[in-house]
Amino acid sequence: MEKDNKKITSREKDFAKWYTDVVRAAKLADYSSVKGCIVIEPNGYAIWERMQEILDREFKKLGHVNCQMPLLIPENLLRKESDLVEGFAPEVAWVTEGGQKRLEERLCIRPTSETLFCDYYSQHIKSHRDLPKLYNQWCNVLRWEKETRPFLRSREFLWQEGHTIHETREEAEKETNQMMDVYYRFHHDILAIPSIKGKKTEKEKFAGAEYTLTNEDLMYNGVALQMGTSHYFGQNFTKAYNVKYTTKENKEDYPYQTSWGITTRMIGALIMVHSDDYGLVLPPKIAPKQVVIIPIGNDEEVEKISTNMKNNLIKEGIIAYIDDTDKSPGYKFAESEVNGIPIRIEIGKRDLEQQKIVLVRRDTREKIEVEKDIDMGKYIKELLETIQKDMYERAKKRRDELTFEAHNLEEVENIMNTQPGFVKAMWCGSEECEMKMKEIKGTKSRCIVEENAIDTKCVVCEKEAKHLVVWGIQY
Amino acid sequence: MEKDNKKITSREKDFAKWYTDVVRAAKLADYSSVKGCIVIEPNGYAIWERMQEILDREFKKLGHVNCQMPLLIPENLLRKESDLVEGFAPEVAWVTEGGQKRLEERLCIRPTSETLFCDYYSQHIKSHRDLPKLYNQWCNVLRWEKETRPFLRSREFLWQEGHTIHETREEAEKETNQMMDVYYRFHHDILAIPSIKGKKTEKEKFAGAEYTLTNEDLMYNGVALQMGTSHYFGQNFTKAYNVKYTTKENKEDYPYQTSWGITTRMIGALIMVHSDDYGLVLPPKIAPKQVVIIPIGNDEEVEKISTNMKNNLIKEGIIAYIDDTDKSPGYKFAESEVNGIPIRIEIGKRDLEQQKIVLVRRDTREKIEVEKDIDMGKYIKELLETIQKDMYERAKKRRDELTFEAHNLEEVENIMNTQPGFVKAMWCGSEECEMKMKEIKGTKSRCIVEENAIDTKCVVCEKEAKHLVVWGIQY
Numbered sequence: 001m002e003k004d005n006k007k008i009t010s011r012e013k014d015f016a017k018w019y020t021d022v023v024r025a026a027k028l029a030d031y032s033s034v035k036g037c038i039v040i041e042p043n044g045y046a047i048w049e050r051m052q053e054i055l056d057r058e059f060k061k062l063g064h065v066n067c068q069m070p071l072l073i074p075e076n077l078l079r080k081e082s083d084l085v086e087g088f089a090p091e092v093a094w095v096t097e098g099g100q101k102r103l104e105e106r107l108c109i110r111p112t113s114e115t116l117f118c119d120y121y122s123q124h125i126k127s128h129r130d131l132p133k134l135y136n137q138w139c140n141v142l143r144w145e146k147e148t149r150p151f152l153r154s155r156e157f158l159w160q161e162g163h164t165i166h167e168t169r170e171e172a173e174k175e176t177n178q179m180m181d182v183y184y185r186f187h188h189d190i191l192a193i194p195s196i197k198g199k200k201t202e203k204e205k206f207a208g209a210e211y212t213l214t215n216e217d218l219m220y221n222g223v224a225l226q227m228g229t230s231h232y233f234g235q236n237f238t239k240a241y242n243v244k245y246t247t248k249e250n251k252e253d254y255p256y257q258t259s260w261g262i263t264t265r266m267i268g269a270l271i272m273v274h275s276d277d278y279g280l281v282l283p284p285k286i287a288p289k290q291v292v293i294i295p296i297g298n299d300e301e302v303e304k305i306s307t308n309m310k311n312n313l314i315k316e317g318i319i320a321y322i323d324d325t326d327k328s329p330g331y332k333f334a335e336s337e338v339n340g341i342p343i344r345i346e347i348g349k350r351d352l353e354q355q356k357i358v359l360v361r362r363d364t365r366e367k368i369e370v371e372k373d374i375d376m377g378k379y380i381k382e383l384l385e386t387i388q389k390d391m392y393e394r395a396k397k398r399r400d401e402l403t404f405e406a407h408n409l410e411e412v413e414n415i416m417n418t419q420p421g422f423v424k425a426m427w428c429g430s431e432e433c434e435m436k437m438k439e440i441k442g443t444k445s446r447c448i449v450e451e452n453a454i455d456t457k458c459v460v461c462e463k464e465a466k467h468l469v470v471w472g473i474q475y
Numbered sequence: 476m477e478k479d480n481k482k483i484t485s486r487e488k489d490f491a492k493w494y495t496d497v498v499r500a501a502k503l504a505d506y507s508s509v510k511g512c513i514v515i516e517p518n519g520y521a522i523w524e525r526m527q528e529i530l531d532r533e534f535k536k537l538g539h540v541n542c543q544m545p546l547l548i549p550e551n552l553l554r555k556e557s558d559l560v561e562g563f564a565p566e567v568a569w570v571t572e573g574g575q576k577r578l579e580e581r582l583c584i585r586p587t588s589e590t591l592f593c594d595y596y597s598q599h600i601k602s603h604r605d606l607p608k609l610y611n612q613w614c615n616v617l618r619w620e621k622e623t624r625p626f627l628r629s630r631e632f633l634w635q636e637g638h639t640i641h642e643t644r645e646e647a648e649k650e651t652n653q654m655m656d657v658y659y660r661f662h663h664d665i666l667a668i669p670s671i672k673g674k675k676t677e678k679e680k681f682a683g684a685e686y687t688l689t690n691e692d693l694m695y696n697g698v699a700l701q702m703g704t705s706h707y708f709g710q711n712f713t714k715a716y717n718v719k720y721t722t723k724e725n726k727e728d729y730p731y732q733t734s735w736g737i738t739t740r741m742i743g744a745l746i747m748v749h750s751d752d753y754g755l756v757l758p759p760k761i762a763p764k765q766v767v768i769i770p771i772g773n774d775e776e777v778e779k780i781s782t783n784m785k786n787n788l789i790k791e792g793i794i795a796y797i798d799d800t801d802k803s804p805g806y807k808f809a810e811s812e813v814n815g816i817p818i819r820i821e822i823g824k825r826d827l828e829q830q831k832i833v834l835v836r837r838d839t840r841e842k843i844e845v846e847k848d849i850d851m852g853k854y855i856k857e858l859l860e861t862i863q864k865d866m867y868e869r870a871k872k873r874r875d876e877l878t879f880e881a882h883n884l885e886e887v888e889n890i891m892n893t894q895p896g897f898v899k900a901m902w903c904g905s906e907e908c909e910m911k912m913k914e915i916k917g918t919k920s921r922c923i924v925e926e927n928a929i930d931t932k933c934v935v936c937e938k939e940a941k942h943l944v945v946w947g948i949q950y
Contacts, residue, residue: 030595030598030599032544032545032591032594032595033548033549033552033591033594034545034547034548034549034582037545037546037547038545039542039543039544039545039591039595040542040543041542042540042541042542042610044542045540045541045542045543046540046541048543049541065517065520065521066517066520066521066524067514067515067516067517067519067520068514068515068520068523068633069507069514070507070509070512070513070514070631071512071546071584071615071617071631072509072512072631073508073509074508074509077508089575090574090575091574092573092574093547093570093572093573093574093582094570094571094572094573095568095569095570095571095584096569096570096571096572097568097569097571097581098567098568098569098619098630099565099566099567099568099619099620099621100564100565106572107509107568109546109570109584116507116508116514119507119508120505120507120514123505124505135517139615140546140614140615142546144573144574145574146574155573156545156546156547158543
């Protein structure tokens, strides 16, 4: 096989460079002429489409419906909820001219759409009969980040934002938890990423939320990534936007709100958790193409067997295709490897004569010889499941290896200076102590977890601890 | 049945008012706080999702892949193709501030993405081996229109834009025609709209295109709507953006380009072609919900039959659901009518005792009594097909009734002043004559059609005619 690894830097040598090399080599995204914005190329977008398909089905099963709010928000509307303004104003982009005229009021490009949903609710929710509303939208948003990296942090990104509104606190909190669980299961079952779930601290919660639930993922290099958050707003926004309804008891009240979102950042996480020096590695359940069949040489039998096998696999619900381009087999092998196709099937005349077929697992790069006449549909189906499971276990093992406990600041420093990872440590609940932790290489609280206490004292101030917190250095 | 027609103005009395009444009553869209931008509500968005699903499958079958270009275009990039700038500059919105700073260069929100694709091509297309590229993206675009109407013309709208690039003129022209045919079939087979296809005149073609193919639809009131255009660019853009490749003969050349798009305007056309004074009417093939089952009264047998029927219909591939909300049956009937559900099935105890079930067709509002024990899956499947066919035939009949021939300006004036519609008339090919036609109530050339000449002279100047043109008053 040609070792056409498309000049991918070694992951151990330079993780950041390795990451962008994989993004480029697998043709997932490219930089654009607009600073901080990327082009999501077909290989990258296909992963996003697969994510959308799976999540959208889940959302709809739970009664959510899709809609579409405008891209632009008038300045006065954005300014109605003070926490949100404070949180987002520094990073919005403003439209000030349209149709060759200066606008009377600036319009910002949505950084998130709570304001627009509230504005809509205020027109349409009058009675308890109008509740709940379970909305979601798939769209682009824009946040004027200073430092950007493809998928992980870019000025424009794609996401879904769910927005729901309910009669009672209980119902809204149930929704917040339910959607957290959807994201959590998606991480574990589909992305093969063993996320930790928990609650953000006051300092780290979403601007305007009462609390924020989050999934925290650990990348291969021990850096943390927040992915998929679910916010409970209580009545904060409904009061600010004057969304009132008549209750069953014929009283006036403000309804309770949630929002939850997950972004194209997931593609970045897939790279940083699973991929290697040979390019992209994708868990089968999220791979847009699961199996590539590569016929070797021009031979009628090879062609016939390839076609039959493809049809056979597709019938089993496997996303299989034949690479029948005029590239050399070696080139095709390398390409399927760098692109992260979970299984490659090589069909060659010589092998067939010996009654065998060669398969290659992308995750382990292991060659497997199988008898030509086995039930390939069943075999590949099971192999895909094995790969999915193995990838999850490997990611979990890595996460566990890089998850440490600390009981004082010295221990935290030691960990973060040697091999960063998740640090479990007790916390008193004060922002002051969070700020102290940040002095250690930017270590931030990732989330408060509901696990048994590992100490009685705060890792920083040594006063009484309230929470077990997972800390990490964030992307 | 309660006549809860939600205050829809009569179509005959005030077509424009009727249109917005239907949009609101069927909860398809609402105005937003941003002037000229709409909220696409779940009922409207579900239609768009259905359109996306059907078209996306078609595009992919033909080898297209989806990607995503940035939302923003730097001013200097937009200015590289002079026709495009001239065409779009008056109607773009400019971002001038981001992250609390004035930007060094204005960024426009994409009105269309030819420039971004060309910029990308210029980086990635080097050799004939890189061709063709068959890209598409589903996204939002913005055009700063002065007068707006929900779906028909709004500042922000959703669309897909296909962008392809090829080695030869022939290949690119074939693509332009092929995609025109996809849109044409979608109109006729799915939307039940008997569009006319043809070529835009020089004056009306897309800014920067060599030529534009178009579908022209006739609304119930005789006004024309352009929907689904396919452009052949030749080398116009590749030259302007310096996209060069090495040919098989090892020479340098500019590749050939196309683009094609269709928008949420289609939802507006569905209303204006098919709907009536009772609300929305949807062709079954595009309806997000095809059959609603309404159980009448709390009865175990009613419930059991409803559930069985739903499962039975779903098994047949029919999108059926039970309305088991606590609204009154009358309210449910009215709601399913205004929302345009193609078939309503009423399941009542009294009917069941008489061994029958009542169905109501939305398009004709006809009540049909069927035996309780017929093969409902088969029956409904056929009825949906009949409705689809009948709706197409009715729309075609209306279009034919409102399609006239004219041989001189007086005849054109008579038609447009009495009952506007499509006017077929010969044309010499001069822009001057197009401008003359425009003086008659804004009559514009819709498209040049390939049909037999109906006269030898131009309808305006009476000089030798070159083309048979369909003219109309446009939305």
